[in-house]
Every structure is written in C-alpha cells, then in structure tokens.
Amino acid sequence: MVDFNVNGKTAVVTGGTRGLGLHTAEAYVLNGASNVVITSRKQQACKEAQEYLENVAQQAGKTVKIIAIAADIAKEEDCTRFYNETMKAVEKVDILVANAGASWGAPLKDHTVAAFRKVIDLNVVAVFQTIKLFTPELEKAGTPEDPLRILIMSSVASLVASDPVGVYGYLASKSGVSHMGKNLALQLGPRNITVNSLAPGFFPTKMSNGLLSVAGDMMAEQNPRGRLGEKEDLMNVVIFLSSKQANYINGIVLPIDGGSYNGGAFMPKL
Ligand SMILES: NC(=O)c1ccc[n+]([C@@H]2O[C@H](COP(=O)([O-])OP(=O)(O)OC[C@H]3O[C@@H](n4cnc5c(N)ncnc54)[C@H](OP(=O)(O)O)[C@@H]3O)[C@@H](O)[C@H]2O)c1
Numbered sequence: 001m002v003d004f005n006v007n008g009k010t011a012v013v014t015g016g017t018r019g020l021g022l023h024t025a026e027a028y029v030l031n032g033a034s035n036v037v038i039t040s041r042k043q044q045a046c047k048e049a050q051e052y053l054e055n056v057a058q059q060a061g062k063t064v065k066i067i068a069i070a071a072d073i074a075k076e077e078d079c080t081r082f083y084n085e086t087m088k089a090v091e092k093v094d095i096l097v098a099n100a101g102a103s104w105g106a107p108l109k110d111h112t113v114a115a116f117r118k119v120i121d122l123n124v125v126a127v128f129q130t131i132k133l134f135t136p137e138l139e140k141a142g143t144p145e146d147p148l149r150i151l152i153m154s155s156v157a158s159l160v161a162s163d164p165v166g167v168y169g170y171l172a173s174k175s176g177v178s179h180m181g182k183n184l185a186l187q188l189g190p191r192n193i194t195v196n197s198l199a200p201g202f203f204p205t206k207m208s209n210g211l212l213s214v215a216g217d218m219m220a221e222q223n224p225r226g227r228l229g230e231k232e233d234l235m236n237v238v239i240f241l242s243s244k245q246a247n248y249i250n251g252i253v254l255p256i257d258g259g260s261y262n263g264g265a266f267m268p269k270l
Helices: 019-030 043-060 076-089 113-141 168-191 206-222 231-242
Strands: 010-014 035-040 065-070 095-098 148-153 193-200 253-256
Touching (some): 010 113, 019 095, 035 043, 113 148, 148 168, 148 231, 193 231
C-alpha cells in the first residue's frame, strides 16, 4: 500500500478562498496538514473559506489550524504584509502553492495594455514575489528525503498557443510562470526545495464559468476523457506532488486536462 500524505505539514495557498485554490487547501486539510494558510483580497471570502475548511476538517476528524489572511498580493507591500502575517501565525512553511490568478479576454484591437498588465502583475509578478519571500523559510526545514515544495498553478494555456478569445496576457503569464518554475527547480533543487507547475485544463470555477456557460458542453465533448476537470482530479495531483514519494519530481509542468492539449488547443474554436 502506498500512503501519500502531508502529515504535520504547513501549507500556504494563495487564492485559497474559492476554485482551484480552495480545492487545493481542502486536499491538505483532508490529508494530514497541521496548518493551512489561505489568502485572497476579500475579508468576507477569507472568513467563509476558513469556516468551510474548518467544517471539512471537523467532519473528517482532522486536527488542523486554518489561517485566513486578506491581502492583495498583486500589490508589493500587501504581498509582503501577507508573508509577515503568515510567519507570525506559523512556525514554519513546508509547502507553498502560488495559485492566485486572473484572466482577461478581448480581441487584439480592444485589448488594453492596462488589462494585460493587470494579469501579468498577479499571474507572474506576485508569483515571483511570493516565492522570493517564502524561499528562505522553505529552505530551513527541507531534507533530501523530503524536500520542501513549491507548486505553481500554471495552465495548459502555457503549453498551446491557440486562443480564440484573446487571453493574450493570460497565455503570456502562464508560459512565463511555467518557464520560471523550471529555472527555479534547477536553482532550488540542490537546496532541498522542489518546484513543479500544474497545468489544469478547464475546471468549473468563477474564472472559467463565463466561457464554460457558452462552450462547456462542447469542451467536455471534445475532451479525450469526455468531461471537464473535477475537484478530485486536482486534489490527487496536489497531494502526490506534495508527498514524500514525489521527492525526485522537480521542474515539471504537469497537464491535468484529460489529454486535450495534445490536440493542439486548450479551448475549442468558438
Ligand atoms: N479554472 C480553470 O479552469 C483553470 C485552468 C487552468 C489554470 N487555472 C489557474 O488556477 C488558478 C485559480 O483559478 P480559479 O479558476 O480557481 O479562479 P477563481 O475561482 O477566480 O479564484 C481565484 C482566487 O484568487 C484570489 N485572488 C484573485 N486576485 C487576487 C489578488 N490580487 N490577491 C490575492 N488573491 C487574489 C481570489 O479571491 P479574491 O477575488 O477574493 O481576491 C480567489 O480566491 C489561477 O492561477 C488560474 O489561472 C484555472
């Protein structure tokens, strides 16, 4: 029997109040974490997600402390405050999931530089700053057998260039962070930190719901597995890549998309 777990670990998940970040936080709660720190901009969302995760833990008989800190990590000072408040609340950090992200779509002629920049600020700059801040903490406790983990929430959009709706900044941002992750994997691997990127296909969340409402059925039909991504698809991968058993996996970009990107598109022609 193979037991994948994160027993006793402290995990930090940016954008952990809904969607893929909340699924990720839930995976840690259910699989042995001692502390799970989440953040998002909205205080109320933080409170509700904290209550949700505490309830999940209670139902599953798990002892885990949930810490929710409201911060806009796309703002440099607020990202630093998030880091400082996290380190006041926990003694160590074992796992960092740089998940918070946003998208914007418009045809090239209408696509403003401001919209492009906003996406890059969160999806790339904040990922860089978060990793930069937490790396010295992560480095303290890593061992060759059980290195500390950085997971970057990239996207299959980092692997294919086809884009019918004009998410220019999103494509650039996700390719950028996947590539940065490979570079960091080389640099931090010897320091007992692994860096891997997740490349989900389409999962129903607030971010993807607009597109899914017009093309969701088509996307499910055209997917080689005949469906969209589900919560468990992500949770299983997150726990595996955070487990001791995955200590030799470093610098990958792992598609979680039913194989659709092999067809050369991450969304169908609309
Ligand atoms: N859903 C998909 O199909 C899919 C596919 C591939 C990759 N992804 C990636 O997965 C990640 C999560 O996406 P999702 O679909 O779960 O999106 P989502 O439902 O919109 O959730 C985004 C999360 O990030 C938080 N957030 C947004 N801006 C923030 C900021 N400036 N500072 C701190 N937190 C912020 C949001 O909370 P607040 O609004 O309260 O700040 C929320 O908790 C993103 O990186 C996305 O690119 C998603």
